[in-house]
Amino acid sequence: MKIGLIGAGAIAHFLLEEINEKRQENLRITSVFVRDREKHHLLESNYGVKLYTEIDAFLDSEIDIVVEAANIEAVHTLLPAAIRKKDVVLISIGALVDEELLAELNTLANEFNRRLYLPSGAIGGLDLLQNAHVLGTVTSVSLTTRKPASSLIEETIEKEKVIFEGSATEAIRRYPKNMNVSIVLALAGIGFDETSVTLVADPKIDKNIHQIEMTGDFGEATFTIKNNPLPANPKTSYLAAMSILGTLKKIKQKLLIG
Numbered sequence: 001m002k003i004g005l006i007g008a009g010a011i012a013h014f015l016l017e018e019i020n021e022k023r024q025e026n027l028r029i030t031s032v033f034v035r036d037r038e039k040h041h042l043l044e045s046n047y048g049v050k051l052y053t054e055i056d057a058f059l060d061s062e063i064d065i066v067v068e069a070a071n072i073e074a075v076h077t078l079l080p081a082a083i084r085k086k087d088v089v090l091i092s093i094g095a096l097v098d099e100e101l102l103a104e105l106n107t108l109a110n111e112f113n114r115r116l117y118l119p120s121g122a123i124g125g126l127d128l129l130q131n132a133h134v135l136g137t138v139t140s141v142s143l144t145t146r147k148p149a150s151s152l153i154e155e156t157i158e159k160e161k162v163i164f165e166g167s168a169t170e171a172i173r174r175y176p177k178n179m180n181v182s183i184v185l186a187l188a189g190i191g192f193d194e195t196s197v198t199l200v201a202d203p204k205i206d207k208n209i210h211q212i213e214m215t216g217d218f219g220e221a222t223f224t225i226k227n228n229p230l231p232a233n234p235k236t237s238y239l240a241a242m243s244i245l246g247t248l249k250k251i252k253q254k255l256l257i258g
């Protein structure tokens, strides 16, 4: 599969290293869409990719699938065009809190027979949640995220501090670079307004910790994920980057687990 990558940040570099440098069977990043060609020109010689700054030329390049690893704004501006022409893997999932955008992408995916893949990102348990809610009988889902204080707030604090409590809808609006996980959790489960989120800035940790609790007719489940951060962007967990690779590998698998 030839991949077109949108973005050239921490996750994009992870994918370029793992797929093009270390090599993954049947996967190759061939095109990268960037805003500033000069800034990223070394990617061409380092990873054998071609850079694009014009979205149509990027989408018309010889790629089978688009991987978005940029930001929420890029999803708004680029994804409707992308889904018309290619299947898309999307990691800035927070963009989908905009129900108009979500409906538009769904309609376009149907019309052009494309797929939109949403990796689990920095969390897990989405398979369980979807199964548990298949009859609409999950009654509560909550997420408590703790991140190093320095990646969330400017001020210096001595003790942990709850900096947000509310719905996933509000969480992603206030913390668009940190709460994508709340939106994929809401999509897999009971919705944006019903999924409760607590965000804690903790000066004593160096991991991104997500604790998920769910209850319903199935029973109860609790997951805790203590993520190592990506060194290139400590706000982002290593697992989030790996989950894109996991999603890409699954696309061609005949044996599907979960």
Ligand SMILES: NC(=O)C1=CN([C@@H]2O[C@H](COP(=O)(O)OP(=O)(O)OC[C@H]3O[C@@H](n4cnc5c(N)ncnc54)[C@H](O)[C@@H]3O)[C@@H](O)[C@H]2O)C=CC1
Residues within 6 Å of the ligand: 006, 007, 008, 009, 010, 011, 012, 033, 034, 035, 069, 070, 071, 072, 073, 074, 091, 092, 093, 120, 121, 122, 123, 176, 177, 178, 180, 181, 184, 232, 233, 235, 236, 237, 240
């Ligand atoms: N779903 C999940 O669990 C997670 C999602 N994320 C999200 O993944 C995305 C990427 O994360 P990182 O690589 O750590 O971020 P990053 O900040 O290191 O890199 C983002 C890159 O995208 C580029 N970019 C921004 N707008 C663009 C546009 N319109 N066109 C082309 N490039 C553009 C930036 O210049 C930057 O190089 C972010 O939106 C982040 O919030 C991060 C962690 C977990």
Ligand SMILES: O=C([O-])CC(=O)C(=O)O
Residues within 6 Å of the ligand: 121, 122, 176, 177, 178, 179, 180, 181, 182, 208, 227, 235, 236, 237, 238, 240
């Ligand atoms: O990487 C993480 O731990 C979670 C994150 O930033 C997000 O969901 O936006």
